[in-house]
Amino acid sequence: MAVSSSVQVVLLDIEGTICEISFVRDVLFPYALKVLPEVVKTQWDEPKFKEYRDLFPTEYRDNQDAFQAHVIDLASRDVKISYLKNLQGYLWEEGYRSGEIKAPLFPDVLDTLAKWHGKGVKLMIYSSGSVPAQKLLFKHTNAETPDLTWMISDWFDTINAGLKTESSSYETIASKHPDVLPGQFLFLSDNVKEVEAAIKAGMRSVVVKRPGNAELAPEVYDKYDVVETFQAIEDDFVIKRLQALGKRTADEAVLGEGSDAKVAAAEAPEAENPDAKRLKTTTGGDDEPSPARAAQDVAAPSATETKQGTTENQEEPSRMDKLLAQAVGDAPPTPKTTEEAKETPEAAE
Numbered sequence: 001m002a003v004s005s006s007v008q009v010v011l012l013d014i015e016g017t018i019c020e021i022s023f024v025r026d027v028l029f030p031y032a033l034k035v036l037p038e039v040v041k042t043q044w045d046e047p048k049f050k051e052y053r054d055l056f057p058t059e060y061r062d063n064q065d066a067f068q069a070h071v072i073d074l075a076s077r078d079v080k081i082s083y084l085k086n087l088q089g090y091l092w093e094e095g096y097r098s099g100e101i102k103a104p105l106f107p108d109v110l111d112t113l114a115k116w117h118g119k120g121v122k123l124m125i126y127s128s129g130s131v132p133a134q135k136l137l138f139k140h141t142n143a144e145t146p147d148l149t150w151m152i153s154d155w156f157d158t159i160n161a162g163l164k165t166e167s168s169s170y171e172t173i174a175s176k177h178p179d180v181l182p183g184q185f186l187f188l189s190d191n192v193k194e195v196e197a198a199i200k201a202g203m204r205s206v207v208v209k210r211p212g213n214a215e216l217a218p219e220v221y222d223k224y225d226v227v228e229t230f231q232a233i234e235d236d237f238v239i240k241r242l243q244a245l246g247k248r249t250a251d252e253a254v255l256g257e258g259s260d261a262k263v264a265a266a267e268a269p270e271a272e273n274p275d276a277k278r279l280k281t282t283t284g285g286d287d288e289p290s291p292a293r294a295a296q297d298v299a300a301p302s303a304t305e306t307k308q309g310t311t312e313n314q315e316e317p318s319r320m321d322k323l324l325a326q327a328v329g330d331a332p333p334t335p336k337t338t339e340e341a342k343e344t345p346e347a348a349e
């Protein structure tokens with residue numbers, strides 16, 4: 001596959017990675033605060049709402065004014081505490097259901113995720129937003145066929161995994177998929193601390209720099225791989241693969257060689273989702289992702305699609321070079337994955 005035949009799971013952050021930070025800060029958070037007074041007034045004693053308020057500390061859960069003031073305070077400080085995230089998910093339900101809220105994915109997201117999914121890569125979400133809130137967002141996107149939940153094979157939040165800046169959370173996620181080695185996860189996030197934690201847990205991870213995100217410190221570019229689009233991960237792989245294989249075609253490069261990815265590519269896409277062919281974002285391009293299109297991309301990669309702020313160094317391969325070389329089997333894995341790799345069928349090949 002294009003991410004790499006050895007990456008089996010792409011684990012995705014949401015805010016600032018698949019959609020703009022402003023969608024969360026300027027649409028989702030204000031919507032929750034807008035409906036809060038009415039919900040508190042009309043549903044305070046309803047069992048459904050009580051489930052959420054009972055998770056709040058005692059000093060807030062029995063007093064409507066204190067409860068609301070606390071929600072406003074936490075939301076304004078973007079505190080990622082699970083009882084707030086649970087409540088927000090509940091408050092967003094009606095907004096998504098009525099069509100007032102639609103999740104605007106970055107234009108490259110749908111095509112790339114569909115391509116990776118179609119090739120057998122599992123897509124999973126890890127967000128501070130609650131799992132129900134994640135599902136709502138993926139069910140109500142700006143895609144022509146808005147419900148993309150079928151693409152996602154697992155969902156993680158601060159309750160079932162832990163805080164995103166702690167490496168133990170990534171270990172927990174990996175432990176829930178014992179068939180996949182930590183080094184076969186690729187975590188994509190705009191938050192450098194999260195990327196650092198995932199790498200510490202043995203995962204591969206790349207910083208995603210999107211429009212509207214905070215500037216990254218210069219040293220981030222030295223220390224981590226940084227991409228501006230998911231397509232950059234795809235293109236960079238294809239370019240490296242073509243360089244490594246010389247005479248081979250872009251089609252072969254995109255599909256991956258001798259890997260189970262080819263089998264997955266043949267079996268997965270439309271069989272699993274008959275709508276897959278019709279997918280396109282309202283903001284993105286209409287083209288179906290295809291090897292031919294990837295080949296065109298190889299011919300003219302854009303400047304932003306390689307490691308941001310650095311030039312390719314022929315002598316000293318970048319971290320992305322190494323990651324990609326590992327992906328195509330041209331380089332030994334990092335020390336962390338060496339031992340793991342010994343145990344994998346890939347190592348024996």
Ligand SMILES: CSCCC(=O)C(=O)COP(=O)(O)O
Nearest residue numbers: 013014015127128129133134
């Ligand atoms: C599940 S969508 C709502 C996003 C949210 O509430 C949030 O806190 C974003 O956290 P992330 O970990 O995706 O940056």
